[in-house]
Amino acid sequence: MSSRTPSDQAVARHGWPQAVAVVLAGLVAMGLTAALGLWAAGAAELPDGAFPRVVAATVVTAVGGTIELSGNAGGLAESDAGLTVIPLSVTLVGALVIAAGFLRPLRHRAVAGAAELAGWAGRIAALWLLALLALAFAARQTFTFSVGDETIDELGDLFGVSPKVGFETDVPVTLFFGLLWLAGVLVLALLVSRAAPLPPRLLRFQESVRPAAYAMVVLLLAYACLGVVIGLVVAVTRGHAVETLAVLLLGLPNLAWLALTLGLGVTWNGQVEGPFGLPMPHVLDEVLRGKDVAELNLSTLGEQDGRVWWLVAVDAVLLLAAAFVMAKRSPARMRLWQHAVHMAVALALTVLMICLVGRISAHYGLSVLGIGDLGGDLGGELFLDPEVWTAIGLALLWGLVTGFLGGLLAKPVRRRGAAG
Template sequence: MVCALLAMGVLGALGLWLAKANTLPGDSFGSVLAATMLMALGAPASVQGSAGFIASGSAGVAAMPLSLSLAGALVAGYAFLRPLRRRADQNGQDRQDRQAAVQGRELLGRVLLTAALWAGAVALLAWAARHSFVVSTGNSITDQITGALGASPTVGFRVDFGSAIGYGLLWLAVVLLLAFAVSRAAPLPARLLRIQGAVRPPVSAMVVLLVGYVLVALVAGVVTAVVHGPARDTFAVILLALPNLAWLAFGLGLGATWHGHLNATIGLPMPKVLSEVLRSAGTQDRTVSLGTLAQQDGRVWWLPVLAGLALLCCGIAMGRTGGRTTAWRHAVGLGLTTALTMLLVGLLTRVSAAYGLSLLGVGGTGGISGLLGNLIGGTGIPKALTGSVTLIPDLLRGVLLGALWGALAGVIGGWIGAHLRRNPARPPVSAP
């Protein structure tokens, strides 16, 4: 699990450095990195500010940098299963024996030990993700006056210990469940082998789909950074929040919708077409859908085509490896899996931030340094005090559409896959 934290830390440090979070005062980069890693596990961050007896304020940021989450999940799943596979390979002769070589008590013990160590690591991160610093108003005279009055504007951020450990353990449980469900050679007790055999084809197909979306988005992001720029900001988004945008595109392609608003100056990484739809003068929510996005950029109509082809490929892969499974079973399996995937995508892509805060340094002058400086009228600091951004999914609509699209792809793809399995391509017969 140390490898998982290391992968998240390296990726987060590079992303935050590209986002210029290292310019925050008070040598707070390490604390910002720890808070970002905890947010990647789902824990929200809170920000408190004060200007002595003159003013005080608070804010919160709830958004997951999913690039860190995905990297940590891939490394954690591999690191947990590798020693179990090695031991099973030593004890078993064939594949069935190797899978059943681990007993239930032993597996439960390893899971509990891993969870305890992980909780301790998360607690250390929560302790490190606490920092406060004095914010300069941009005017030396004002700084001297406020300092003499004991009213220097200060800002501090923290992640609650309880929520950090709770979300961290929930993240670990989901990662381990997916690792056992997807892995073809995962060592499991004999009782769980039948369950894994039923859930592995649709779950593994959906995991490949989500990772494939991220890879496509990575290529598009690199091309955008090289051709259009600005390269530094684009690569910061790639290293911090690429799956957020990729999986949002998948959901929109299936017809799901989100609603929210964006006002004032918020430094969360967001494409221009999405920010134009969400932007409003007040807090009135706007709907994010294919129709509203197409008013800004007509190329979004390719999203349903991409989503449909991706799901059809999942159905075909299940049909080719599903043995004598009937088409309706493929439809049920892929429909349920797609519905659960849309539920997960909706929960992971939720965004809620307030008071014009940038996401732990991602953004410009309207970030953390502007939270409390405006309360005392400091010069050289943005005047917009309040601002918020929200992006909330319509979960019921997304789940229902995911089930419908998945079932349809399961029927068609299962029929095509079964046909390909019955009629494999024959190698050419060489002449005698």
């Protein structure tokens, strides 16, 4: 007869088989999202059966991995290329699935030992590193392509030095940032969920940290859901349904969370030149396209489309709702200035995260037979970078105001006692 307690049985339910299930579920969800998005973007037509490798590369970049681009054709052609962008739709899907799998065996318990939590997270991390290593070696491919000039293409075929471009993964960097991403997901999952246990030494922090963390996750997911609704409306009313689907499945949070920062008054500096472009909305491309660095903010966007000023109202409503949720989940003894400070710090950290993961950088240049400018869209550059310190300052200001007002609104309905 077994003498195990219910707590012991809960510990036994998150061993290696459960860790395998969590990692596989996360990878399958990310892989399917990336594959569908790339298919909608036309990547299924890539030559040499490259589609699965491009899917692997997309998953790698979604967790912070680095893909290195290269190209050459001996002495005939050389290329200089680089790409830095995180497909945040794939990132978000993976984070939600892995977080849910991590929390599932820990439900309905008030306290868990640090060793137990570390062991459960360590099993997931070990398997995650193995999976990342496999993806890193799978995410490499070389393509042979035409430069658009019949004479140069014939010379390349004659001498067997046709221009090639390829990509491969920086394995050490990918493993480091992939593990860092996983750690962030697991820690945030523990902070957000009231049903997840904490070590006894950390229980005193849950009253201030958990409600604020939960409110920020709700805010980000609300913007993502709003983006889905807008994307579906655009697909139905303006056509281009397949292209819109590609954006939703690959870069929806990139645009939705960019809109959040723009509504706060944040300025992003950027440039679009050559064949590159931003998928949607078109107004972003209109502001950034040119040979000079442009500012992307409410003022410059408003010159193209006055409707962007509605972003301020959307921000105000959703931030106030997030502050209300935070205050409602906080102890009744919490004072209004404390709600304001908690909201300000949480929003500042959230905006900082958006600034770090929302950067975009892409450039490509081709030189054939010493000719560096062949025309035909064979070179270009795109980048988008935020003014980080200004963004943090604006987030603190908005957080203080909405946190105070949210605390006032929640006062009549706030529950008694400490946070759960």
